[in-house]
Amino acid sequence: MDTVPRELLQAAYKRNPIHLLKIPLHFGIWAAVTWVLYATQHHALALPIGVACSWLIANLVRGLGAVAHDAVHGSCSRSKLTSYVIALLCWAPTGMSVTLYTNYHLHHHKIANTYPDVDNFVVTDYTRNPVLAKLLLLAVYTFAYPLYFLGCMARYVKRLSPLQRVKMNVELLGFYGLMAFFFWVMPLQVFFFFYVLPFIFGAILASVTSMIEHYEMLPGEDAYSSRTYGTSARVTNFLWNNVTYHNEHHKFPGIPFYNLRSFHEAAYPYYDERVKSACHPSIVGVALELYGRILKLELAKLDERYRGLNKDDERRKMMALNGIQPGATA
Numbered sequence: 468m469d470t471v472p473r474e475l476l477q478a479a480y481k482r483n484p485i486h487l488l489k490i491p492l493h494f495g496i497w498a499a500v501t502w503v504l505y506a507t508q509h510h511a512l513a514l515p516i517g518v519a520c521s522w523l524i525a526n527l528v529r530g531l532g533a534v535a536h537d538a539v540h541g542s543c544s545r546s547k548l549t550s551y552v553i554a555l556l557c558w559a560p561t562g563m564s565v566t567l568y569t570n571y572h573l574h575h576h577k578i579a580n581t582y583p584d585v586d587n588f589v590v591t592d593y594t595r596n597p598v599l600a601k602l603l604l605l606a607v608y609t610f611a612y613p614l615y616f617l618g619c620m621a622r623y624v625k626r627l628s629p630l631q632r633v634k635m636n637v638e639l640l641g642f643y644g645l646m647a648f649f650f651w652v653m654p655l656q657v658f659f660f661f662y663v664l665p666f667i668f669g670a671i672l673a674s675v676t677s678m679i680e681h682y683e684m685l686p687g688e689d690a691y692s693s694r695t696y697g698t699s700a701r702v703t704n705f706l707w708n709n710v711t712y713h714n715e716h717h718k719f720p721g722i723p724f725y726n727l728r729s730f731h732e733a734a735y736p737y738y739d740e741r742v743k744s745a746c747h748p749s750i751v752g753v754a755l756e757l758y759g760r761i762l763k764l765e766l767a768k769l770d771e772r773y774r775g776l777n778k779d780d781e782r783r784k785m786m787a788l789n790g791i792q793p794g795a796t797a
Contacts, residue, residue: 517660525668541793573790612674
């Protein structure tokens with residue numbers, strides 16, 4: 468990816484705030500879907516309508532999260548305050564503190580795919596049984612990744628300053644207070660399809676996409692640290708705000724979400740074969756391929772990857788590093 472012409476990168480880095488209208492658009496669609504849930508709660512087809520609405524909401528929340536993710540990287544605005552407000556607004560529906568997420572995510576870019584990286588789930592830390600290892604990997608990468616992720620966040624809470632910990636708790640209290648209000652005023656059925664089921668669907672999406680992005684990827688050069696997927700899934704990428712162009716994001720984290728697809732299409736001819744091999748047109752296809760690899764997992768090969776590594780020392784060393792800076796371009 469180092470051979471991508473400079474003029475393509477310069478064009479990709481250009482901000483166009485008009486694309487931030489996706490924020491009110493996504494929230495507006497969510498509001499419209501909520502109206503549908505109210506209007507159909509007593510309909511004979513209320514259940515399938517509710518499930519369909521929840522699936523759409525889950526995808527909208529993923530798209531809002533992509534905008535928040537960009538704001539964390541400083542790609543939405545040069546103003547730190549504006550970036551924080553955008554990140555807070557768009558990340559809140561995930562139920563996680565944006566202050567904590569910022570510390571984790573920028574650090575993830577620094578240590579991507581190393582042993583202590585949260586996005587690198589090392590199953591042998593939990594079991595040495597080959598069957599249980601496969602089952603655990605399937606669980607984490609099908610629905611349980613958020614539970615694993617939450618368990619890892621304690622190490623990032625320790626990295627926060629006292630003021631940042633206060634901000635983290637205020638953010639969490641504010642969001643869950645709002646959800647408590649919605650729970651109080653909404654009919655239970657509407658609230659279930661408005662937030663509970665979308666949260667479950669969101670956990671599945673997060674689990675599958677985390678596997679696609681980083682499972683079996685190696686540390687080192689950012690161009691080879693993750694996968695791009697779903698390049699033919701135009702509707703999904705509209706809803707997800709191009710979060711599937713993950714390889715481009717890791718190599719060039721300063722490219723705004725709305726420029727990732729056009730950059731990928733223009734830069735693809737300049738990618739080497741190894742990078743191209745990590746670009747996939749579908750989402751389901753690459754996911755099934757990776758599930759197949761999990762079913763063929765050999766613990767000996769995984770052990771070889773970490774042979775001679777003092778895991779405790781490696782974790783201490785990596786956790787002491789600062790994350791990349793917001794606004795980093797490569």
